[in-house]
Amino acid sequence: MLSYLRLSRKPALFRSFTGYTVKEFNRLYVLLEGQYRDYERRRLDRKDRVNVVGQGRDFKLDLEDRVLMLLVYHRLYITYTLAEFMFDLDQSNVCRNIRHLTRLVKKCIPLPQKVHKRVRKLRTIEEVEEYFPEFKAIVDGTEQEIPRPKNKRRRKSHYSGKKKKHTVKTQLLVNKKGVILHKTRYEPGSTHDYGLWKKTHPKVPPNVTMDADLGYFGIQKDFPHLKTHLPIKKRKGEKLSKKARKHNRKLSRERVIVEHVIGKVKKYKIIGQEFRNRLRHYNDSMDVVTGLVNFKVMLSLGMNVANYVG
Structure with missing residues (x-):
């Protein structure tokens, strides 16, 4: 035993x-x-x-x-x-x-929703810098495969054209230290990354710059009050300039943090493999895993995890 x-x-x-x-x-x-x-x-x-x-x-x-x-x-x-x-x-x-x-x-454990509750109450520059080191945040979505739904309507809504599988999608907002500051509830796999942002976007302080990929194309136009960095998109039939390629490489190096966090989350096989449980339990499972990841990261940073009890 x-x-x-x-x-x-x-x-x-x-x-x-x-x-x-x-x-x-x-x-x-x-x-x-x-x-x-x-x-x-x-x-x-x-x-x-x-x-x-x-x-x-x-x-x-x-x-x-x-x-x-x-x-x-x-x-x-x-x-x-x-x-x-x-x-x-x-x-x-x-x-x-x-x-x-x-x-x-x-x-x-420090669930992302508990952390975001504190983020919404930030007032001073010092408080903002504590949760957003270097005044940076990175956002990205992650998908997880689910069994093929029996319901025809759900088969269509949960089918991800990107993964060519039936999936659910969750969006994470992290800081430069790898702390998960916000997590959405799951959405069907057909939901676009930017569509997920528009539906459930977290609060980001005005003096914080948020990095995203081209899945969030349009955010700068629709949310002009946000300071966002996106890769420069290559136009059809044209090549990117040397300056644009340099910008994209720099942004990619900064955004790798969110990929590392998603990797940590997916090391928990309940999130990294096909989700066998009923979908009504998915948000609980994702809450537990992201909270456990936050707990481990915060301990390594010397943060007081006891502040998030309750």
């Missing part, structure tokens, strides 16, 4: 299975443990619960092992059948444990 005690003795395996070092896991666990008693009391005391507080079965695994199971599930995207044997639980209990802990984990 896999357990925290057993896996933590093999740091390389621990990181491979969870995406976290043992030290990072312990930092996360301290925050979860501090919120768990109140979270569990609210769960047991809810109005729609049939049993009174104190009735019902106890969890077979302790909190530490259940958190480990959640991280392993998101990192490796194992089936519930495999998790059943790894953690000595019934499949249905694996599912219930993960669903139950997801809300608690979301409460304790």
